[in-house]
Amino acid sequence: MQSLRFKAIENLRSNTEVTVKSSVKITGIFGENVFTLKTARQFLSDEAYKSLVSSTKGGKKIDRSMGNQIANGLRAWAESKGVTHYTHWFQPLTDLSAEKHDSFFTLKGDGTPIEEFEGAALIQQEPDASSFPSGGLRATFEARGYTAWDPSSPAFIMEIGNGKTLCVPTIYVSYTGESLDAKTPLIKALVALDKAGVEVAQYFDKNVSKITATLGWEQEYFVIDAAMANARPDIMMTGRTVFGHSPAKGQQLEDHYFGAIPERIYSFMRDYEQEAYKLGIPLRTRHNEVAPSQFECAPIFEETNLAVDHNTLLMDVMARVAKRHSLVVLLHEKPFAGINGSGKHNNWSIATDTGINLLAPGKTPKTNLMFLTFFVNTIKAVHDYAGLLRASIASAGNDHRLGANEAPPAIISIFIGKYLTEVLKQVETRVGGKFDEQDEAMLKLDIHKTIPELMLDNTDRNRTSPFAFTGNKFEFRAVGSSANCAINMTVLNTIVAETLKQFKKDVDTYIEKGDKKEIAIMQVIQKYIIESKSILFEGDGYSEDWAKEAQKRGLANVKTTPLALDEYITDATKKLFKSNDIYTHAELEARHEIMLEAYIKKVQIEARTMGELATSLILPSAVKYQNVLIENINGLKASGLKEASYSSQLRVLEQISNHINAMSTGVQHMIEERKKANVITDTRQKAIAYCDNVKGKYFDEIRYHVDKLEMLVDDTHWLLPKYREMLFLR
Ligand code: ADP
Numbered sequence: 120m121q122s123l124r125f126k127a128i129e130n131l132r133s134n135t136e137v138t139v140k141s142s143v144k145i146t147g148i149f150g151e152n153v154f155t156l157k158t159a160r161q162f163l164s165d166e167a168y169k170s171l172v173s174s175t176k177g178g179k180k181i182d183r184s185m186g187n188q189i190a191n192g193l194r195a196w197a198e199s200k201g202v203t204h205y206t207h208w209f210q211p212l213t214d215l216s217a218e219k220h221d222s223f224f225t226l227k228g229d230g231t232p233i234e235e236f237e238g239a240a241l242i243q244q245e246p247d248a249s250s251f252p253s254g255g256l257r258a259t260f261e262a263r264g265y266t267a268w269d270p271s272s273p274a275f276i277m278e279i280g281n282g283k284t285l286c287v288p289t290i291y292v293s294y295t296g297e298s299l300d301a302k303t304p305l306i307k308a309l310v311a312l313d314k315a316g317v318e319v320a321q322y323f324d325k326n327v328s329k330i331t332a333t334l335g336w337e338q339e340y341f342v343i344d345a346a347m348a349n350a351r352p353d354i355m356m357t358g359r360t361v362f363g364h365s366p367a368k369g370q371q372l373e374d375h376y377f378g379a380i381p382e383r384i385y386s387f388m389r390d391y392e393q394e395a396y397k398l399g400i401p402l403r404t405r406h407n408e409v410a411p412s413q414f415e416c417a418p419i420f421e422e423t424n425l426a427v428d429h430n431t432l433l434m435d436v437m438a439r440v441a442k443r444h445s446l447v448v449l450l451h452e453k454p455f456a457g458i459n460g461s462g463k464h465n466n467w468s469i470a471t472d473t474g475i476n477l478l479a480p481g482k483t484p485k486t487n488l489m490f491l492t493f494f495v496n497t498i499k500a501v502h503d504y505a506g507l508l509r510a511s512i513a514s515a516g517n518d519h520r521l522g523a524n525e526a527p528p529a530i531i532s533i534f535i536g537k538y539l540t541e542v543l544k545q546v547e548t549r550v551g552g553k554f555d556e557q558d559e560a561m562l563k564l565d566i567h568k569t570i571p572e573l574m575l576d577n578t579d580r581n582r583t584s585p586f587a588f589t590g591n592k593f594e595f596r597a598v599g600s601s602a603n604c605a606i607n608m609t610v611l612n613t614i615v616a617e618t619l620k621q622f623k624k625d626v627d628t629y630i631e632k633g634d635k636k637e638i639a640i641m642q643v644i645q646k647y648i649i650e651s652k653s654i655l656f657e658g659d660g661y662s663e664d665w666a667k668e669a670q671k672r673g674l675a676n677v678k679t680t681p682l683a684l685d686e687y688i689t690d691a692t693k694k695l696f697k698s699n700d701i702y703t704h705a706e707l708e709a710r711h712e713i714m715l716e717a718y719i720k721k722v723q724i725e726a727r728t729m730g731e732l733a734t735s736l737i738l739p740s741a742v743k744y745q746n747v748l749i750e751n752i753n754g755l756k757a758s759g760l761k762e763a764s765y766s767s768q769l770r771v772l773e774q775i776s777n778h779i780n781a782m783s784t785g786v787q788h789m790i791e792e793r794k795k796a797n798v799i800t801d802t803r804q805k806a807i808a809y810c811d812n813v814k815g816k817y818f819d820e821i822r823y824h825v826d827k828l829e830m831l832v833d834d835t836h837w838l839l840p841k842y843r844e845m846l847f848l849r
C-alpha cells in the first residue's frame with residue numbers, strides 16, 4: 120500500500136485552486152458581519168442605542184429592560200442575515216476561543232414555536248464549564264462559571280460554511296467571581312492604565328479624560344499542504360515536527376522573505392482576508408516571512424481589547440479557511456527545527472481621547488516633555504518588571520525561540536535607537552542632577568526637528584531586540600505566535616499603570632517641596648533613567664557577548680517556562696496586581712497552576728508522540744530497509760564476491776543498527792523519566808521534571824538518531840513527509 124507520504128505528494132498535482140472572489144472592494148464588505156454602532160443605530164430605539172453607546176464607551180452597566188431591547192435589536196439584525204443561533208464567545212485559558220451555540224428558537228408555554236433572544240441571555244450565561252482550566256479555583260462540585268457580555272467589543276456573525284452564528288464577546292468568571300479567562304484581567308489592566316495615565320497626562324493637558332492602550336499585532340505563521348500535515352502525526356498532535364532532518368536548502372539563500380507570494384497561498388490569504396474584513400478585522404499587510412512556507416499578516420492597530428479579540432478571532436478564521444484550500448496553518452512557535460520560528464509582534468502605544476499618541480515625539484517642548492514622560496515610564500516599567508514580562512510570554516512552544524539561539528533572546532532588554540539614547544544620556548548626565556529655571560532651554564528638547572532622523576534610525580532597526588521603540592510605539596517581539604495577546608498585554612499595561620502611579624507620587628513630592636511642575640517632572644525622569652538604564656541595549660541581542668554583558672548588568676536570562684513562571688507568584692507581583700485590582704492572590708496562584716499544567720501536558724504529548732513515532736513508524740521503516748541490505752549482502756556474498764564489494768552496505772547496515780539502538784534506548788529512558796515525573800505531586804516540580812529530565816535530556820537525543828536514520832534509510836521506505844516536501848512542495 121502506498122504510504123500517506125507518497126499519496127500526499129501525488130495529491131499535490133490534483134489540488135485545484137479554490138476560487139476566491141476577485142477584486143472585492145474592502146470598504147464594501149468591511150464590518151458587514153459586525154454589530155457596529157452604526158448598524159445598532161438602525162436596529163435600536165433611541166433609548167436602547169444610547170444605553171449601548173454608554174456601556175460601549177463608558178463601561179456603564181446595562182439594566183434588564185434595556186438589555187431586552189438591545190437583544191431584540193441584535194436578533195433582528197442577525198436574522199436579517201440568516202442567523203438562527205447565538206453564542207457567548209469567550210477566551211478561556213487555552214489560547215483558543217470557546218463557544219456554545221443556542222438557537223433563538225424556543226417553545227412558548229402552549230407549545231407555539233417562536234424565535235426570541237432575551238436580554239438576560241445576552242448579558243449573562245452559565246456554561247457548564249467544568250472542563251476548562253481553572254487551576255483549582257472552581258471546586259469540582261461547583262462547575263458553574265459565568266460568561267458576561269463585554270459591550271466594549273461588538274457582537275459579530277461568524278460564518279462557517281453556510282452556517283451563521285451570532286457571537287457575543289464575553290468575559291468568563293467563576294461562580295465566586297474569579298476570572299477564568301484571558302479577557303477579564305486585561306480589561307481591568309486597561310482600566311488601571313486609563314486611571315493612572317490620565318492623572319499623568321493632565322500635567323500636560325487638562326483636556327485629557329481618557330487614555331487607551333493601542334495594539335497592532337503582527338502574526339507570523341506557517342502554511343503547509345493539508346495532506347502532508349495529515350501524514351505527520353507529530354504535526355497533528357503537537358503542532359510541530361518532533362523529527363525531521365533539515366533540507367539541503369533551508370532559508371540560507373534568503374530568497375523567501377518579501378519574495379513573491381506563491382499562488383496557492385496567495386489565494387488562501389485573500390480568502391481569509393475577506394472573511395476577516397467582514398468581521399471588521401482591519402488587516403493591512405501580508406508578506407512572506409524569513410523561513411520557507413512562513414508568512415505574516417498585520418492589521419491596522421486598534422484599541423487593545425478589540426485588537427485582542429480580533430487576533431484570537433483571526434487565528435480561528437485562518438485555520439478554518441485553510442481547510443477550504445486543503446492547507447493547514449501552523450501557529451506553533453517552532454514547527455520546524457533549523458529554520459526560523461514564528462512570533463507575534465505586539466506593537467503597543469498609549470493614546471489620549473484628545474487624539475494624541477503619547478509615545479510619538481511631539482512638536483513643541485511641552486508635548487516633547489509629555490512624550491519623554493510616557494517613554495521613560497515605559498522603560499522603567501519594563502526594567503522593574505522584566506521578569507514578569509518574560510513570564511507573560513512563557514510557553515512550551517515559545518521556549519524553542521526564547522533561550523534557544525533564536526530571535527529574540529530570553530533576556531528582556533529595550534532598544535530605543537541612537538537618537539533617543541543620546542536624549543536620555545543628556546537628561547541623565549545633567550550637571551549636578553538638579554534642574555532649575557534656567558534649564559528651560561534644556562526642556563526644549565528639539566525632538567520634533569529630528570523626527571525624520573529618528574525614523575531613519577528606525578528603518579535600520581534592531582531586529583534582535585525583544586522590546587524595541589519604533590518611532591511612535593514599542594514593539595514587543597518576544598510574544599509567541601500562538602499566544603493570546605491578552606496575557607502579555609495584561610502585564611504590560613499593568614506595569615505601566617503601576618509605574619505611572621508611582622511617577623505621579625514622585626512628581627507631586629517635588630511639587631510639594633516647591634519645585635515648578637516641569638522641573639519636578641524632569642527630576643523624576645532623570646531618576647527613572649538612572650534607575651532603569653541597565654535594561655537599554657542597542658547591540659546584537661543574539662550574541663554570546665550580550666548574554667555575558669546582561670549577566671553583569673544583573674538582567675535575568677530565564678530560558679525555560681517552569682522557571683519563568685515563578686515570577687507570577689512573587690510577593691512583588693502579588694502586590695502589583697492586587698493594588699491595581701487586576702488579580703487577587705488566589706487568581707494568580709490559579710493562573711500559575713494552569714500555566715504549569717499546560718506546559719506539562721504539552722511536553723507530555725510531545726514525548727508520547729515521539730515515543731510512538733519512533734517505535735511504530737521509524738523503527739519499522741529502518742528495519743525493512745535493513746532487510747533489503749541484508750538480502751543484498753547475502754546475495755553478493757553467495758555469488759562469491761569479496762567483502763570489499765559490499766562494504767558500503769555493511770557500513771550502512773551497522774550505522775542503522777546503532778541509530779536504532781540509540782533511538783530506542785532514548786525512548787525507553789524518556790518513558791522512565793516520564794513515569795518518575797508523573798508521580799510528582801507538586802505541579803512546579805513536575806513541570807521542572809518534564810522540562811529538564813524528559814525534554815531536556817531526551818528530546819534532542821532521540822531526534823538526533825531519528826534524523827540520522829532519515830538520511831540513511833531508503834527514501835521510498837520513509838513514511839513521514841520530509842522537510843523539503845512540507846516546506847517547498849505546493
Ligand atoms: P513593521 O514593524 O513590520 O515595520 P508596521 O510599521 O507596518 O510594521 O507596523 C506594525 C504594526 O504596528 C501595525 O499593526 C500598525 O498598525 C501598528 N502600529 C502603528 N502605530 C501604532 C500605535 N500607535 N499603537 C499600536 N500599534 C501601532
Ligand code: MG
Nearest residue numbers: 337464466594
Ligand atoms: Mg514589526
